[in-house]
Amino acid sequence: MQGLSRAWGLTPLRGVAAALFAIALTLGAVVPALAQEQEIKVGYMKNPIQDASLDIMEKWAKANNVKLTRIPMAYSVFMEKVTATLTSGADQFDMIWHNDDWGQLWKKWLETTDDVKGLENADPWPLLAFWNDDHKLTTVPMAHTVGTFFYRTDLVKPEEVPKTFEELVSVSQRLQKEGKVKWGYVGGMSMNNTWFSFLWTLWANNCDILKPMLERDNEKLKAARFEPALTEPCHREIVEYWWDAINTHKISPPGMTAYGRNEANAIFMAGDAAFTVVDSTHFGEFSDPKRSKIVGKVGMAPFPVGPRAKVPTSWNEIWGWAIPIGVPAPKKKLVKEMLAAMMSDEAGQIEMWKKTGGPPPNVKLWPKLAAEDPDFAALKHAVFDQTPITHAAYYFAEWPAVHKAYSDAVIAAVSGKREDIAKVLEENVEKVRRAGLGTN
């Protein structure tokens, strides 16, 4: 090397300068090529449906020389993490997963999406959760997420599927007595899993968390000072129903108050329970032979109803994609183009349903899909065709706090003595109200 340096007349300092010059020349040639490829960073939850939706967008990204970077986060911290990112103005994400469960938490921090092509094919009902104060939309649907009553077709004939809460107990007990299953019903019950036990039965009993019942107009809820319905007879009946299901009738496992959806799904997929309620998007898991022992033995039906209802109340919501407001305008345009491509990719959406059980966001595909696919036809009958319909969350910013306070209240009530249920619910009214008013 020394000889070479001498030959070229290089001192060490000159050598360094020459090397830097060479690097600069190389970078100069490479950087423009790299600059042509744009990047879209996506903050999402690692889930088959979200990955399938991103796969649809990946096709567009490749065709348009865009790099799609997936940044997965756990569900248990997603809302907290993304809220902190949005409000701090960090530019970590160009697109994020948005869930109706978080109400209007991010309405100030998201770009409006009304101008995305293909939205005219989306169902307007679930979009209510995503309007901002100017009545502009802040999301583009990815897939529908609907609570679905699943049953084991190898154990229960369609005409035997329970239509009331009472029948859910009696059919479960019969199956347990015959030794066909260990448990009748299993569903998530812990915080953030209340939909799969308390909430669906609440709505199926014409009841709700706040008064007026089944009201989602924030002005009306505010006028009623976010009055909790915890002490209403219809509410107490639901908490008592679950207490009895676990302790008296023993159709549900004793550990259910601590179950998340993963634990409940594990029991159902192991073949140990006859019925469950979970988002339809888990149908893909139930049909996966690597994970499930009940492949091909799962049917869907409308919810059983409580003593105060005559027809089932279903809910129909979506998961969506949203754009943080702080994303630069050219990048926002790019993301919207990608979302429009996803909305118009009919084959991709049908593929997503087939692979994961995520119903397509383009509802015009549904009749065609129902005609071709008996599973989709069953889901359509069990959920989408049912009336009345409700929203599975509230859409004000304090909803996550209300949900936490409510969840603590009902879990405490089910975990205690049956005779104390009314007292525990009464004790928690103020906490839930304060959470709604934002003064907790």
Next chain:
Amino acid sequence: MAGVANPMAGFRLVAVDEKKRFMLALIAPAVLVLVFFQILPILTGANASFRDWHLNDPKKTWIGLTNYAYVVRDREFLNVVLPNTFGFLAASVAASLIAGLMLALLLNRQFPGRWLVQTIVLLPLMVAPVIAAIMIRWMFNDQFGIVNVILEAFGIAPIAWLTQKWTAFFAILLTDVWLWTPWFALLLLAALQSLPPEPFEAAQIDAASAWRTFRYITLPMLRPVIVVCVVIRAIDAFRTFDIVWTISGGGPARATEVFSIYAYVEAFQFLNFGRGSAAAVLGAIIIVVFAMALYRLLNRWVEVSR
């Protein structure tokens, strides 16, 4: 002019020679990391605790001690969170110390396969607490958990461990003790191996029993190490978050909520970042006072034993 001080005098006082400048340059990266990743976040959090700072709508207006007043008046904090935190701290530190000391005494003896036992004992130190907690959560699952399988083999009815306060607490405590016992064992073993042999030889000549040797020679000589271990571990146990969050989420309802979960729930579930920060600052004050008191108390115990 005689009374006017030389303005350059101060500069001379802080003037540093080349050696010191080199030393300062060496520690500068560590100081920068400390400032940007420890001190600034703490100051930001402390600043938030005096403000109306909701995560979804950060107005950041100054509200003085309102957040602190809420936390110290909150019945949940006083009646559930603080007793849970100190109960957990006491039980976990005591159990880990006793188990760690027993293991250290065992490993201090010569026996075949000692290196293998030593390696196995230290394994939990290499497991991330969240992984351990997920494992324990499934082990204590009422349907699939190995714990209930063993109980049933002995004719004991299965238990829904995570649905009641004390059984859930037991699972959390077991995880923490399992994770921290090797840490105690490692430090106490090092201390044991550094003890001078003479007192033990004298005890042997006097035909002292193993218990009396341990009680009157080993334990007093280990006390300084035990004090340091207990104080460090107590501070760490006070801020335990991951295993409680993973195993019980602070539930059922809020029955197993400890201090760090309370701060997290306030900040990130009730979305009141200001109040969560106030809880965190209060927790920091409590643990500093507690650690100082504990250190003094244990130090006196060491002094008395000399």
